[in-house]
Amino acid sequence: MLSLVAPPTHGRTPLPTEGGGAGAVLRAVLAGGPLTRSAVGRATGLSPAAVSRHTADLTGLGLLRELPPPDGPPRAGRPRLPLDIDTRHHLACGVHIGVPWLTFALLDLRGRVVAHERLPRRGDAAAVLGTVRAYLPGFLARRAAGHSLLGLGVVTGGWVDSGSGSVVAHGPLGWHDVPVRDILADTVRLPVHVDSHARALAQAELLFGAGSTATELVQLFVGNVVDAAIATGGSVLHGRRSRAGDIGHLAVPGSTEACSCGRTGCLQATVADRTLARRAHALGLVPRPDFDLLLQLTAAGSPAAVRLFEERLRLVAPAAGLLLDVLNPEVLVVSEAGMTVAPRLRPYLAEQIRRHSNAAPEQLVTATAFGVEVLAVAACAGVLDSVYQRPMELRTAGRSTARTMR
Numbered sequence: 001m002l003s004l005v006a007p008p009t010h011g012r013t014p015l016p017t018e019g020g021g022a023g024a025v026l027r028a029v030l031a032g033g034p035l036t037r038s039a040v041g042r043a044t045g046l047s048p049a050a051v052s053r054h055t056a057d058l059t060g061l062g063l064l065r066e067l068p069p070p071d072g073p074p075r076a077g078r079p080r081l082p083l084d085i086d087t088r089h090h091l092a093c094g095v096h097i098g099v100p101w102l103t104f105a106l107l108d109l110r111g112r113v114v115a116h117e118r119l120p121r122r123g124d125a126a127a128v129l130g131t132v133r134a135y136l137p138g139f140l141a142r143r144a145a146g147h148s149l150l151g152l153g154v155v156t157g158g159w160v161d162s163g164s165g166s167v168v169a170h171g172p173l174g175w176h177d178v179p180v181r182d183i184l185a186d187t188v189r190l191p192v193h194v195d196s197h198a199r200a201l202a203q204a205e206l207l208f209g210a211g212s213t214a215t216e217l218v219q220l221f222v223g224n225v226v227d228a229a230i231a232t233g234g235s236v237l238h239g240r241r242s243r244a245g246d247i248g249h250l251a252v253p254g255s256t257e258a259c260s261c262g263r264t265g266c267l268q269a270t271v272a273d274r275t276l277a278r279r280a281h282a283l284g285l286v287p288r289p290d291f292d293l294l295l296q297l298t299a300a301g302s303p304a305a306v307r308l309f310e311e312r313l314r315l316v317a318p319a320a321g322l323l324l325d326v327l328n329p330e331v332l333v334v335s336e337a338g339m340t341v342a343p344r345l346r347p348y349l350a351e352q353i354r355r356h357s358n359a360a361p362e363q364l365v366t367a368t369a370f371g372v373e374v375l376a377v378a379a380c381a382g383v384l385d386s387v388y389q390r391p392m393e394l395r396t397a398g399r400s401t402a403r404t405m406r
Helices: 020-032 037-044 048-060 125-143 180-184 197-208 267-271 273-282 291-299 303-327 337-341 345-354 371-389
Strands: 064-066 083-085 090-097 101-107 113-120 148-156 159-161 166-170 175-178 192-196 217-222 226-232 235-237 331-336 364-367
Touching (some): 020 064, 020 083, 020 371, 037 048, 048 064, 101 125, 113 125, 125 148, 125 180, 148 180, 148 197, 159 192, 192 371, 197 217, 197 371, 217 303, 226 303, 267 273, 273 303, 291 337, 331 345, 337 371
Parallel strands (some): 148 192, 331 364
Antiparallel strands (some): 064 083, 166 175, 226 235
């Protein structure tokens, strides 16, 4: 049976070769902390001298801190002070660009949302990125004062080339070849990480969520965009020009929904949030085709609203089963709004996937670990992944957030 119970959070063993010894130490403490230095050495395979050296470096950067000694009788020799992630100094900043909303977010080093705000998304790419440039300084002044910023993440759906920092194609937004990183580079004096929300969420699940005990993971995102991300060996696969995971145009038998690609019956067009909202309006469930109103009905237990989401999950299940069988991951994580507000939909999805997959019983199928804050987490995930992979390359903006803005 495919389990819907989240796995334990103690995490996989971080190898010293993954991002260097300092990165291995930092990820070991994230996964299992608080840890003593000797426990870090056992988790990473590093020598005591290497652990001490990397610990000093990471403490100096404000990424690790020593906790007081645990309660108990005094021990002979030097106290074994546990190490933990230091969440007091640094924040990651991010923006998620969706079809209805722009989500601005700040996360701490444990992936917890410190603040988020959202605005309606209006206009073309130039207008949207202009809004981001105009809104970000005030957001940081209000919500990030007293912290240094680790970087700016910008995520959205569709085909995003993370290497060039551009959105190659986003059908629902009508964006083509938009150089997001170049446009926003002078907004903050920090690295700008641009990626798809599916890959960003896969990174977040590997660090903080359902994938923290796994190295092989598939993330399936279902919203106005439907796409997937694949992690193997603990790293997220990008593919040529970052196009790996493009499943939104798989054919859905019997569907006549028109897609922005010019065809009909594509998975993305058939199960998109906008499509569901339109169906709910046609059925008289909501006064206008508003997906948020449909979610509110679903959270309140409306049988008709729940049935709409069941139908969506039934149509998504063949694609999910295909991903399980072809890629054979340890974990399949599905991010879908209906399951967030109505958890009883989760076993329904598992049952539907079983009908389309030969997955082994030990393979975990689960909803995202981040609930209603999933887009905020996605926005900042690339920044945090960079810190945990390459902490010694850290470049932050100072404690006065005003200095991060030109």
